[in-house]
Amino acid sequence: MGPTKLSGAQGRKRKKQQEADNIVQAKQWQKLGWVKKVDPSTTALPLQQVSHLTGLKDALQDIRDTGIDVILDEASNICAATSLEIDCFFEEKRAKKRKRLTLEETALQGWSLNTSRDVRHYVLPDNMTALIPQPEICAAQIFLLVVICSAVANLEARAAIRDTWGSSPIVTNTSLGIKVAFLLGDTDNSTIQDQVDEEAAQYGDVIQEGFLDTYNNLTLKSVMLLKWVTTYCQTATPSYVMKTDDDMFVNVDNLYRLLRVRSVGTSLLVGSLICSARPISDTRSKWYAPKYMYSGRIYPNYLSGTGYIMSGDTVGRLYRAALTIPLFHLEDVYVTGMVARAAGIRPRDNPSFTYARRRLDPCLYRHPSVVTSHRLTPAELRRIWGLMRSPDLDCTGFTAPTTSTRSPGKHKNVASVRKSNKCF
Structure with a gap:
């Protein structure tokens, strides 16, 4: 049928x-x-x-x-x-x-919909990836290692830091165990690369990794920082590591005093805390985040990438966790927010750190309450440093302005509609 x-x-x-x-x-x-x-x-x-x-x-x-x-x-x-x-x-x-x-959602440059976001594909944890490794930086025990993430072409910014806070007496005093280094990515410009090679040979403070140095690769740079410390500082793990940028002023004296008054602990991750920040959907924004990169309503609490401190054990824990978390292009949100949460580390606020530009007042920059200031040109950095070191500077009676201990909602990754900070 x-x-x-x-x-x-x-x-x-x-x-x-x-x-x-x-x-x-x-x-x-x-x-x-x-x-x-x-x-x-x-x-x-x-x-x-x-x-x-x-x-x-x-x-x-x-x-x-x-x-x-x-x-x-x-x-x-x-x-x-x-x-x-x-x-x-x-x-x-x-x-x-x-x-x-x-399907019409605008792709992020360098990180399209079908681009792998597996961090292991780029960091290659089983391989030695540094083009200029500088292992001698960790040849002796270090109390504080300051790593400055620098754009490969920013030779003048690096020179200004070496001439100012990067060579302050507290840094050059080898008995205190403070080191300053620069971390760069790769470039396809042979002229710039030749200059970087000469710079690295002359100063011994330039670390270069093999990823293309672009803005949307800043997360790779920060994870490479974690990898480098984990790889090359195994026998002399720094008590503390600071990540900062090449447009920053860092008062290393104040930072050293801040760290010395506390016993060396574990799980430390401290800086300028950002809370309840929302992803930006405006494709014109520098901090645009498509939904295929992050689908949540708000980011986890995180620290501004302009400057934060990690204890030595935190570096290794963040690195291991990063190898399991899909890459996100905003490096501070990723490392100190998403990865820190996965590692069980809570980012904490300290009002001495800021992502804002402080007014160029030498008494303010010398004040014990100040560790960082943002968005200084090389010329401004040299000028404020000269004023700070002047024997004629008199800061008697100077009072530093009150600083909010938490983000007031104006950070780069906080939506403009956010009315108040929600750190608890």
Whole structure:
């Protein structure tokens, strides 16, 4: 007996029921970490039926082969794809929300939708990756290692730091165990590279890693900092490591006193704390963050990348955790927020650190309450340093302005709609 023939109405009804069953089944498999490709009935580009269960990775490749991109959240939940949009079902700790990501979302330069964000692919933890390693920096025991993340072309900024706070008497006093070093990425400009090679040979304080030195690669630079300290300072682990930038003033004297009054502890991560900051969706912003990079409403609390302090053990814990967390291009949010949270380390605020530019007053920069100031040009750095060191400077009666201990909501990664800081 041949197959039973169905009327047109019966056929349409059965097809509709089959489509509904397929969608229900796909959602059930989604929860189990498996997937089946289905035709959601109205897509302009139908999906071919997969006749058997397959591993998540293989299924994703099958879907991509149809010309449709698939976006996954951090938990690797599968999305139901159509030709116009991708409906993703994200399961979060506190709530389950349905989010819709359009294919028209602007990609981040250097980190497109399909670019791997596995940190291990770039950091290569099993390989020696430094182009200029400078292992002698950690040849002896160090109390404080200050690592300045510097753009490869910023030779003048590095020179200004060497001539000012980077060579203050407390730094040059070798008995105190303070070292200052610069961390650079790679460049395809042979002239600049020749200058960097000469600079490194002359001063012995330039570390260069093999990633392309761009703004959207700053996270790689910070993770490479963690890798370098973990790799080259194993026998002489610094008590403390400071990460800062080449447009910063650092009062090393005040920082040294601040660290000396406390017993060397563990799990320290301290700087200028940013709380309840929201991702910026404006593609014109320097700090634009597409949803495929971060799907949450707010960032975890984090420290401004302009300057923060880590205890020696924190460096290793952050490095190991970073190898397991998908890369995010805003390095301070990533390292001191996402990675720190995964490592079980809580970032803490200290009002001596700021991401703001302080007024150029030598009495202010000498004041015991000041450790950092931001956005100084090399010329300004030299000028304020000269005024600070002048024997004629009289700061009698000077009172430093009151500094908020927490972000007032004007940091680069805080949405303009945020009215008040929410650090508790």
